[in-house]
Amino acid sequence: MIDTGSDHTLTFRGKAMVAAIPPTQRPSFPLDVDRPEPHAAATEAADEAEMPLPSDPQTFFLGGLFALGVLAALYVASSIILPVVVALLLNLLLQPAVRLLGRLHLPRAVGALFTVFLVIGALVGTVAALSVPATTWAERLPEGIPRLEAHLRVISAPIQALQKVIQQAEQAADAPPGRGSIVSVRRDLGITGVLFAGTRSALDGLFTTVLVLYFLLVAGNIFLRRTVEILPTFNNKRQAVDIAQQVQEDISGYLVTITAMNAAVGVTTAAAMYLCGLGDPLLWGTTAFLLNYIPILGPLVGVCIFVLVGMLSFESLWWALLPPVLYFGIHLVEGETVTPMLLARRFTLNPVLIILSLVFWFWMWGVLGAILAVPMLAILKIICDRLRPLKALGHFLEGE
Template identity: 70%
Template sequence: MVPVQNPEPDIPLSAAHDADQPDPNTVLTEPSGATERLPSRALTIFLGGLFVLAVLAATYAASSIVLPVVLALVLKLLLQPAVRVLERLYIPTPVAALLAIVLIIGTLVGFVAVLSGPAETWAQKLPEGIPRLETHLMVLSGPIKMLQSALQQAEQVANGPEQKGATVAIRKDLGLTGALFSGTRAVLDGLFTTVLVLYFLLVSGDTFLRRLVEVLPKFSDKRQAVEISQQIEGDVSAYLVTITVMNAVVGVATASAMYFCGLGDPLLWGATAFLLNYVPILGPLFGTVIFLLVGLLSFDGLWWALLPPALYFGIHLVEGETLTPMLLARRFTLNPVLVILSLIFWFWMWGAPGAILAVPMLAILKIICDRLGPLKALGHFLEG
């Protein structure tokens, strides 16, 4: 007698449907090759965007206070290793900080004193070279006049017909002396605030980092804060020292090239190349225009006048495309498009100091993003 097998029980459709659904208690993991994602919640992104806009608006409105503080923080990263070296020589921290600041201020004052004489000489030569410059630029006089007439016509169309009896507002101008006085006063106020904040930052040392470590609840957060602080100080200080050394090399090479091609005051042009090289990409482009104008003012032949900008551009090409990237590649690389946008934005916000601080601030942002999980995708986006 063959035993009869029991048929399989019917499975309800709802049970079969539930079987296809994942267990809510099961933890889903992403594959190992998945990249970090930005916060997925639209509300988080929206609030974060509003917070960033509010910070930027406050930074722009309070630039007279924020800019000196940011400049002091960056200079602190540069001078902190020197202060530690002086502390190892049994020099008290307040005295070591004061010596570092006096060294920086003395260097700047000596730099300006040495260059004031050649700059004044070239300012006196400028009126004499205007006819030579006009002779060189005679070819461009026609297109320039056409452009001026087109701009005047466009301005007339935009303004519309003139209205009779219109009220003309008369603005009282303070003149050149008042403008120079106000500008000098603002610069001196900013320098005083920068020096004051920088001194107390150097004296405090790692006090703020220790307090932050004490406040953080988890040991992993404490370790992460210390690692971020050490990496920022190491990378940014290495960047500033490397850039300063390379700028000095560019200045010496430019001064030598201008001396051999017959351009007067090579020390002035070497110092100009040294300072302009602190602003990546835009600084050398502006320097090329300066050397082009100086060549046109100094030499009668057009091709000989093009030699100074060609030499300067060649020196920058060797330095900017070969030496400096090779030295800084191990520390960090930044997206050149974002570097340009950062330079333009911070120049609009803070002027020339903002353009100088743009790259260090972008580098600090990348270091922080690389260390924080939710922001790793942004750090990868900033990478060159």
Template identity: 75%
Template sequence: MVAVPPLPKRSSPSPGPDDPPEPNAAVTDSAVEAEMPLPSDPQTFFLGGLFVLSGLAAIYVASTIILPVVLAFVFNLLMQPAVRLLEGLRLPRAVGALVAILLIIGALVGLVVALSGPAATWAKRLPEGIPRLEAHLVVLKGPIQALQGVIQQAEQAADDPVQKGSSISVHRDLGLTGALFAGTRAILDGLFTTVLVLYFLLVSGDTFLRRIVEILPKFSDKRQAVDISQQIQQDVSAYLVTITAMNAAVGIATAAAMYLCGLGDPLLWGATAFLLNYIPILGPLFGTFIFLLAGMLSFDSLWFALLPAVLYFGIHLVEGETLTPMLLARRFTLNPVLVILSLLFWFWMWGVPGAVLAVPMLAILKIISDRIRSLKALGHFLEGD
């Protein structure tokens, strides 16, 4: 509301009984405050900030268990319609949930098996392409050599059991094999937890929603809980389905473009573009770097080396700036600055899975805030243009 400076007082006739009432600024302000109330007590902001910080700290510390649970909830929103469809075909819900999960796992395993061959081929070609890469990056040859010298000095320092002038021993870690083993074990544990929680969420269906409705005392609260649950499921499911379809289109277009420009292994590059497109903004930027590196390793001419990255960036530009915003504009109008901050924050918290979950979690927060009176101001702040 724009503040208007006070006008000088002047005598005016008293309003008659037939004159229209003058607008009351206090009434307007109270209406706005009733629509989007803001807490006026400083203790509310202080306690709310402490609660948010403590919650984020707990999420960070317990990420090994919280991240699989959040992934399971998001996959549950995506797979519930398929389970209902199988249930409509007179298939028991427990069997339908198991079939849906097995189909997803089978598709992922098939994709990994199909991509393992081209990935191994590129791993073998990498040593042969390094001279070609150095020829393209001749300008950076000096800094690269200096960096290699620093790395060699660091490795030599790590090899010495005791530093000169110090009695502190340098302990070596488990090495590359130990790190890979630990990382693989953590991934497998997370996948098992996600699949286990996802199965029981799919089997339970609307059990949690029914229990919440039974607990709430007022009918308006019951209706609000059902409305929030349905809106979250509809919007997030529509977002995930639309993004998956558009990512598949990007993958197919990228595979065709890489085949036509002579890069080879179109299935590998199409799958790479498909997976990276799940991470808004950061994924395509990393993909552009990957295709630039692949082009420099494959082609002698600098112009041909730049062609795969240019084609991939052009495909993403068409998809990310025209098609996907046009399809999602009605459901998702999020502030782009907050989307970027959410991506960076959740990538720092949970890595790549956090970046994938950043936009759905932000959308869920906006849906809840828009339907709870005390949080409407937050929902308005999250809204885009």
């Protein structure tokens, strides 16, 4: 039984599908669809177990050209496509909340609007709460540079040698033509212009994400219903519903589980930083919460941040290394034991491909691309596992 979020309901009973939709839109099925022949069922099962590989080189060539074209479009139109992708994933995360409000007899449009306002309010409140401690630490940075230099005195000699090598290389290299004009243009632009341009781009992306997210929450599963209505055969309809249901269940489960675990990491990190005397636990807890959305690379950046903050805050070098050690221990417990135990049944992705996906999507879309890398890879595997021509690719993406 699949609830589509409206008055229309799709129900599977054995091999038959009954659609509670108007008779003029009701799909027609063969009369003998409920009683398949035994040898036909065995043949279908054998076909589903196979992972065929295309033997025609033209298929690989055209598929490669299509993939390159899609990636080029994603890169060029990232300002439009990235907010839409973020809205699609947030829709998977927030759709259960809208359905819950619908069961409380709240209209779907009102429930979607309430959910979106709740998310925006949480985001604005978090930014407002973190602005004061972030500004304080930014003001403390110039004062803490001498202390940082004292801690890094051990490696000052290699750094000075590296600086000499860089200076010699710059003196030996000739300046490229037209370099002065480029530098002058950038100086004329100034830091204020760069920050304003970045802020405007971020606000445009946020507005697009919120707008698309609201209409996705209001629409519900309308695209799935229309797809089921226009597909020609029963197997196609069943496959479309199966893929959509599996993507929604697995990705929603992944996002909810990861968000809960990241929240636990944030709370634990905030408590640990407070106990070791670092101060501003809300800032460091939120930092750990956000960085944990990026597998592997996020915690590494977090360790570097806490090393820098510890050196700026404490006189003793060993005491300064306590915050990164505590953060690394928390991440080790969460990343190596708790989260794999919760997600092992849903996701078995190749770790090497996860790293490559993180690097690639970070290059394509920046930090948001790194956050979206694992969910997009999981969606690709779910689709490939359920489409016979792509089963070989789905098996290649699978981990141990």
